[in-house]
Amino acid sequence: xxxxxxxxxxxxxxxxxxxxxxxxxxxxxxxxxxxxxxxxxxxxxxxxxxxxxxxxxxxxxxxxxxxxxxxxxxxxxxxxxxxxxxxxxxxxxxxxxxxxxxxxxxxxx
Numbered sequence: 001x002x003x004x005x006x007x008x009x010x011x012x013x014x015x016x017x018x019x020x021x022x023x024x025x026x027x028x029x030x031x032x033x034x035x036x037x038x039x040x041x042x043x044x045x046x047x048x049x050x051x052x053x054x055x056x057x058x059x060x061x062x063x064x065x066x067x068x069x070x071x072x073x074x075x076x077x078x079x080x081x082x083x084x085x086x087x088x089x090x091x092x093x094x095x096x097x098x099x100x101x102x103x104x105x106x107x108x109x
Contacts, residue, residue, distance in 0.1 A: 002053050003101035004046040007032065008064045009092045013042040016063040020046070025056055039091075053098060064094040 008016060013029060020027050027046040034041065048056050072086045 066092040
């Protein structure tokens with residue numbers, strides 16, 4: 001079994017989840033924060049058989065898009081009167097890890 005960990009932008013979570021459900025690929029979404037702008041994102045945990053990895057990666061690529069945003073950095077405490085020009089930052093796509101996984105069921109019957 002493989003575990004795919006995909007860190008995606010919140011804007012892409014619904015489209016990716018819907019595509020995974022249509023493909024009968026079970027997944028779990030976690031709300032997470034991080035990255036350059038410390039904005040919210042979503043981490044998707046997907047357990048698949050090895051033959052499903054390529055299909056799953058294709059769905060992630062199809063539904064997780066890069067986008068450019070304008071970032072307006074604050075002046076900061078050290079230089080409160082400083083003006084910092086806004087910059088264009090490219091966000092999105094997905095950061096994906098594919099790892100070997102051995103599932104263990106705990107509890108239940």
